[in-house]
Amino acid sequence: MRAKEGRAVETLLQAVASGVLIGLVYALISVGLSLIFGLMEIVNFAHGEFLMLAMFASFWFHLLWGLDPLVSLPLVAILLGLVGLVTNRLVIAQIIRAPMLAQIFATFGLGLFLRSLAQFLWTPDFRLIQNPWLSRLFGGRVEIVRGVFVGVPQVAAALLAAVAFAALYLFITRSKTGLALQAVAEDKETAALMGINSQRMFDLGWVLGSACVGIAGAALASFYYIYPEVGGTFALIAYVVVALGGFGSVPGALVAGLVVGLVEILSPVMLGIAPSLKYAVVFTVYLLVVLIRPQGLMGRF
Numbered sequence: 001m002r003a004k005e006g007r008a009v010e011t012l013l014q015a016v017a018s019g020v021l022i023g024l025v026y027a028l029i030s031v032g033l034s035l036i037f038g039l040m041e042i043v044n045f046a047h048g049e050f051l052m053l054a055m056f057a058s059f060w061f062h063l064l065w066g067l068d069p070l071v072s073l074p075l076v077a078i079l080l081g082l083v084g085l086v087t088n089r090l091v092i093a094q095i096i097r098a099p100m101l102a103q104i105f106a107t108f109g110l111g112l113f114l115r116s117l118a119q120f121l122w123t124p125d126f127r128l129i130q131n132p133w134l135s136r137l138f139g140g141r142v143e144i145v146r147g148v149f150v151g152v153p154q155v156a157a158a159l160l161a162a163v164a165f166a167a168l169y170l171f172i173t174r175s176k177t178g179l180a181l182q183a184v185a186e187d188k189e190t191a192a193l194m195g196i197n198s199q200r201m202f203d204l205g206w207v208l209g210s211a212c213v214g215i216a217g218a219a220l221a222s223f224y225y226i227y228p229e230v231g232g233t234f235a236l237i238a239y240v241v242v243a244l245g246g247f248g249s250v251p252g253a254l255v256a257g258l259v260v261g262l263v264e265i266l267s268p269v270m271l272g273i274a275p276s277l278k279y280a281v282v283f284t285v286y287l288l289v290v291l292i293r294p295q296g297l298m299g300r301f
Contacts, residue, residue, distance in 0.1 A: 023261020054217025
């Protein structure tokens with residue numbers, strides 16, 4: 001009986017550990033989406049394709065020049081930051097005052113274009129970076145407590161996500177430029193009267209948001225399959241995380257990312273359902289929260 005209870009506890013702890021790790025990655029993917037919405041009230045429906053580009057960039061850095069995803073991560077973040085800047089200048093700036101449907105169609109069309117371009121250039125095949133450095137150095141997994149194992153690349157991805165998230169939060173809340181970003185997000189007209197260039201803040205928001213998804217993509221590339229459709233699932237989760245945490249709330253993205261990660265991993269264990277139904281539980285929790293608190297966990301009316 002005690003052995004059975006011990007195995008149940010180990011299973012629960014294993015699920016909690018896995019949920020926290022993937023939840024931190026979800027939070028980093030989602031925070032860029034939340035930052036851009038809070039700044040410009042635009043939802044980037046190409047966000048998943050940005051993640052896909054980051055993962056492919058890590059793959060090609062590894063294949064062509066032998067760079068491990070951890071080594072190429074700064075390069076990928078810079079590359080995605082440039083992608084965000086170009087997107088804002090060439091696409092978003094043209095439709096910023098257009099009706100909401102035009103904004104939706106513009107970013108949705110951009111996502112379709114990037115996905116189709118990836119399929120044309122790289123085919124729909126699945127790719128995987130074999131034996132990243134961390135796996136070679138520490139093995140495939142480590143035991144954090146007795147009977148609870150986690151993958152080394154997954155731990156690295158979660159730690160990178162936590163560090164990047166903390167750096168972004170400190171930048172937004174402690175630096176002069178970050179406070180200017182908050183001012184533009186709060187009231188663009190008043191910020192302009194105070195001498196803050198809104199267009200520069202929009203550029204910066206897209207650079208930071210896209211760089212965050214670049215870091216997440218590079219971290220995921222060390223253990224997740226890479227293919228043109230990979231951004232779809234993560235984008236759907238990101239939209240749920242942003243809405244659950246509160247549109248425009250950076251701390252809300254962290255809290256909601258952890259909630260979604262834990263619900264996703266714990267639901268098959270706690271409810272005894274098939275793993276394929278875990279997203280149904282995630283969306284049910286999201287709907288319940290939104291019905292009770294429409295502005296999200298940490299959003300405000």
